[in-house]
Amino acid sequence: MSAAAPAFVEAPPRNDLLGWLTTTDHKRIGILYLMTSLGYFGVAGLLSLAIRTQLARPNNTFVTPHEYAQLFTLHGTAMIFLFVAPFALGLANFLIPLQIGAADMAFPRLNATSYWMFLFGGLVIFLGAATNEGAAASGWSAYPPLSEIKISTGLGQDLWIVGVFLVSVATILTSINFVTTVFIYRAPGMTMWRIPIFTWEMVATSLLVFMAFPSLAATLLLLFVDRHLGGHAFDPAYGGSPVLWQHLFWFFGHPEVYVMILPYFGVISEIIPVFSRKPIFGYTGLVLAAFAIAGLSMGVWAHHMFTTGFVNNPFFSFVSFLIAVPTGVKFFNWIATMWRGSISFETPMLFAIGFLLNFLIGGITGVMISSPPIDYQAHDSYFVVAHFHYVLGGGSLFAIFAALFFWWPKMFGRKLDESLGRWCFALLFVGFNVTFLPMHAMGILGMPRRVDSYAASGPLPALNLIATCGSYVMLAGVLLFVYNAVVTARAGRPVSNDPWGANSLEWWTSSPPPEHNFDSLPPIRSERPVYDAR
Amino acid sequence: MTIGLRLFISSATFAIGIALAYWFTSREIVGTFMLGFMAFALGFVATYMIVAEREANLIGDEREATIEDGAGELVGTYTIRSPLPLAAAAAVTAIGIGIVVSPTIAILALLATIAIGGLFIVQSR
Numbered sequence: 059m060s061a062a063a064p065a066f067v068e069a070p071p072r073n074d075l076l077g078w079l080t081t082t083d084h085k086r087i088g089i090l091y092l093m094t095s096l097g098y099f100g101v102a103g104l105l106s107l108a109i110r111t112q113l114a115r116p117n118n119t120f121v122t123p124h125e126y127a128q129l130f131t132l133h134g135t136a137m138i139f140l141f142v143a144p145f146a147l148g149l150a151n152f153l154i155p156l157q158i159g160a161a162d163m164a165f166p167r168l169n170a171t172s173y174w175m176f177l178f179g180g181l182v183i184f185l186g187a188a189t190n191e192g193a194a195a196s197g198w199s200a201y202p203p204l205s206e207i208k209i210s211t212g213l214g215q216d217l218w219i220v221g222v223f224l225v226s227v228a229t230i231l232t233s234i235n236f237v238t239t240v241f242i243y244r245a246p247g248m249t250m251w252r253i254p255i256f257t258w259e260m261v262a263t264s265l266l267v268f269m270a271f272p273s274l275a276a277t278l279l280l281l282f283v284d285r286h287l288g289g290h291a292f293d294p295a296y297g298g299s300p301v302l303w304q305h306l307f308w309f310f311g312h313p314e315v316y317v318m319i320l321p322y323f324g325v326i327s328e329i330i331p332v333f334s335r336k337p338i339f340g341y342t343g344l345v346l347a348a349f350a351i352a353g354l355s356m357g358v359w360a361h362h363m364f365t366t367g368f369v370n371n372p373f374f375s376f377v378s379f380l381i382a383v384p385t386g387v388k389f390f391n392w393i394a395t396m397w398r399g400s401i402s403f404e405t406p407m408l409f410a411i412g413f414l415l416n417f418l419i420g421g422i423t424g425v426m427i428s429s430p431p432i433d434y435q436a437h438d439s440y441f442v443v444a445h446f447h448y449v450l451g452g453g454s455l456f457a458i459f460a461a462l463f464f465w466w467p468k469m470f471g472r473k474l475d476e477s478l479g480r481w482c483f484a485l486l487f488v489g490f491n492v493t494f495l496p497m498h499a500m501g502i503l504g505m506p507r508r509v510d511s512y513a514a515s516g517p518l519p520a521l522n523l524i525a526t527c528g529s530y531v532m533l534a535g536v537l538l539f540v541y542n543a544v545v546t547a548r549a550g551r552p553v554s555n556d557p558w559g560a561n562s563l564e565w566w567t568s569s570p571p572p573e574h575n576f577d578s579l580p581p582i583r584s585e586r587p588v589y590d591a592r
Numbered sequence: 593m594t595i596g597l598r599l600f601i602s603s604a605t606f607a608i609g610i611a612l613a614y615w616f617t618s619r620e621i622v623g624t625f626m627l628g629f630m631a632f633a634l635g636f637v638a639t640y641m642i643v644a645e646r647e648a649n650l651i652g653d654e655r656e657a658t659i660e661d662g663a664g665e666l667v668g669t670y671t672i673r674s675p676l677p678l679a680a681a682a683a684v685t686a687i688g689i690g691i692v693v694s695p696t697i698a699i700l701a702l703l704a705t706i707a708i709g710g711l712f713i714v715q716s717r
């Protein structure tokens with residue numbers, strides 16, 4: 059027997075706390091990212107329940123107006139910067155090297171650094187709540203003059219700036235890692251036109267991060283200079299302009315919406331073919347649509363500023379309408395994938411279908427408010443709140459649960475319970491729509507967002523009470539998921555490499571995968587190497 | 593030309609196009625500057641890739657490559673564990689908190705960050 063020396067000897071995995079604190083393994087970093095973002099989701103969810111409790115009745119005194127402002131600021135900030143976007147980064151961290159047949163990310167230590175910066179950045183944002191004047195209270199978009207030192211006098215706003223800055227730098231670093239990994243570390247035969255759609259969507263997302271996040275970081279610095287170093291960038295008394303903030307912020311803020319949705323388009327594109335028993339319809343079209351959306355989304359920022367009177371409304375309206383075209387292409391591709399497939403309705407597929415239904419509503423209201431005449435009416439009202447919750451809550455959140463149910467067995471080697479999962483879906487789907495569908499009506503009736511009360515007469519009290527009830531149904535759904543995770547961790551049966559009969563390379567290796575990811579690889583001749591080898 | 597390079601070239605071209613379209617329809621300076629800067633940055637990456645990739649020949653780009661073809665290829669160092677990332681993130685966070693709370697903390701944290709950065713380089717050797 060020949061005794062070839064191994065290329066390197068793998069250190070035995072450390073499963074203690076120190077092992078997790080010092081890990082540079084993309085799978086562990088991915089799981090840390092996912093669990094941390096779910097933790098922030100729990101906090102942000104509780105904040106939203108406090109909001110809904112306050113709004114259950116008109117003139118309620120559950121919280122003071124200043125506390126209410128902190129609640130919606132932290133809720134928005136945490137959901138956007140600490141949950142929906144970083145959950146995708148966690149998922150991509152876990153999946154990208156597995157999907158392209160690599161051993162790890164291109165820069166493992168940078169990867170770990172990004173994760174810890176994200177964790178600490180979130181904690182710094184929440185640290186504001188412990189200061190004398192409370193946390194930041196100027197909304198997640200922190201418009202001056204509200205966020206300037208004259209009005210937001212407390213430390214909370216400064217900590218918010220620092221925290222969001224850390225998170226945005228972490229996001230940029232992680233995106234550099236993703237793109238480098240996908241370009242350089244693909245396994246032999248895994249050409250770019252064979253990488254799974256989720257990985258493609260993460261390339262598009264990373265590109266968006268490169269284009270959009272530097273604007274956020276720069277804007278935050280300007281605000282800090284204004285607050286403490288005598289700057290007047292956003293102060294009209296000294297020749298500055300609050301509209302400048304809106305330009306710089308939304309130049310980041312709109313693409314951020316796609317940073318929070320493109321990865322989940324990828325999740326849906328992975329799940330639907332598996333449970334339809336068909337290859338994805340229009341692989342190339344889906345990829346090109348992702349880049350079309352990414353590109354166009356850089357040219358629509360001022361649709362958030364239609365009512366300022368300082369922007370070219372027709373230009374931004376037109377480009378916003380255009381985005382509906384590639385989004386529609388994706389939608390038709392998903393439906394065509396399901397068409398005449400032998401569809402089975404396991405929990406991931408239920409959540410994927412829930413995504414399609416909710417996202418459709420959010421997409422249609424989005425096209426509506428792309429039109430300035432409608433936006434003048436809907437601006438800053440609950441109609442807009444309903445719109446973006448249908449995109450990010452009904453869309454991204456449902457895709458997040460789809461992803462959790464789908465990849466949970468790969469991450470932890472145990473399937474989540476199916477019947478509990480169906481109940482979880484039912485509660486979340488009903489709860490979500492009961493909460494947010496009435497908000498369209500509230501908005502049309504003129505209820506402004508970010509206000510802690512409303513008219514005691516007319517239909518608003520009933521609509522708000524319905525919405526509050528819905529939010530507690532959603533809470534039940536989330537708690538059922540937690541219960542499901544705990545129960546199956548104790549009693550679940552170990553799963554095979556490929557419990558769903560799926561297509562991409564992560565299903566080739568064991569569940570959970572070994573530290574080096576793959577003991578062997580199948581020949582890669584299409585975008586479905588595991589299917590080909592079956 | 594690799595797809596990655598094509599991606600950056602087409603993105604930069606698109607950015608130039610939309611910057612011009614925006615300027616000629618809106619005559620608004622902030623947005624034009626942002627789009628122009630975006631075009632410049634994407635173009636910079638594309639140019640770098642053209643220079644760096646002239647010799648690039650990735651096994652992952654070959655349609656008929658087998659797994660065995662990639663065997664023995666050195667694709668980088670496989671770092672299993674390192675305490676530096678956590679330390680670096682903590683130090684950078686301390687800079688941020690220090691700027692808000694106390695300049696002394698910020699300066700100490702900055703020195704710590706530089707030291708940890710040095711350790712990163714040492715550990716990479």
Ligand SMILES: [Cu+2]
Nearest residue numbers: 312315361362
């Ligand atoms: Cu937008």
